[in-house]
Amino acid sequence: MDLRLEESHKGFVIIVDRRGDKWSSVRTLFLQISSFFPGLIRVVFLLKPEGVLQRALEVGYRTLSENCSFKVITCDSSIELRRFLRAEQLTMDIGGLIKYNHLEWVQHRMDIERMKSSATAISQSLNDFGRVLRETELPNDVESTARILQIQTAERDAIKEDFRISARKGMALLRAVRQIEAKPQHELLSPTRLHNVTAIERMLVQLGKNS
Numbered sequence: 001m002d003l004r005l006e007e008s009h010k011g012f013v014i015i016v017d018r019r020g021d022k023w024s025s026v027r028t029l030f031l032q033i034s035s036f037f038p039g040l041i042r043v044v045f046l047l048k049p050e051g052v053l054q055r056a057l058e059v060g061y062r063t064l065s066e067n068c069s070f071k072v073i074t075c076d077s078s079i080e081l082r083r084f085l086r087a088e089q090l091t092m093d094i095g096g097l098i099k100y101n102h103l104e105w106v107q108h109r110m111d112i113e114r115m116k117s118s119a120t121a122i123s124q125s126l127n128d129f130g131r132v133l134r135e136t137e138l139p140n141d142v143e144s145t146a147r148i149l150q151i152q153t154a155e156r157d158a159i160k161e162d163f164r165i166s167a168r169k170g171m172a173l174l175r176a177v178r179q180i181e182a183k184p185q186h187e188l189l190s191p192t193r194l195h196n197v198t199a200i201e202r203m204l205v206q207l208g209k210n211s
Contacts, residue, residue, distance in 0.1 A: 011042030041070040
């Protein structure tokens, strides 16, 4: 059995690494996956808990997969896992070739979500400002008109400054995630970094269109 990336439309392939955990946590996790995972699951590979006690408890959990809505393949080790999946489909911590740092990924995703939230707020401010401009009726006297135009100019400048700040932060985040000094070519990036780079570049393009 060799799962190809082009077959991913048949469902997700999930790898659960519980080598340093307990069988009770496996049951809890499987229940959560069954209840909350938003897509079709093709198969779940389980790297089962290690240790003398967990090996002894395994007998009581052998029917665990029977209550799942997805297929479960239990593996004793990462070596056995590689009978089903190629090394280039696995992260390095389970014997694969993909470089992946979970804490780094979480930090990058948090930064990207903050940037996305900021870009959305700025875009909404721009839309609101445009609506106000369309709906504003200028009075006949020069002094009142000048005061209104002054206020609108200040609001416009504030929005433009928000755009510039957001764009600067976006470029700084892109440089940090992209690692352009160490990896000048996109092909050198890990799949997770490449995904994040693409997301940031897309938001920067959108900011540029709105500025």
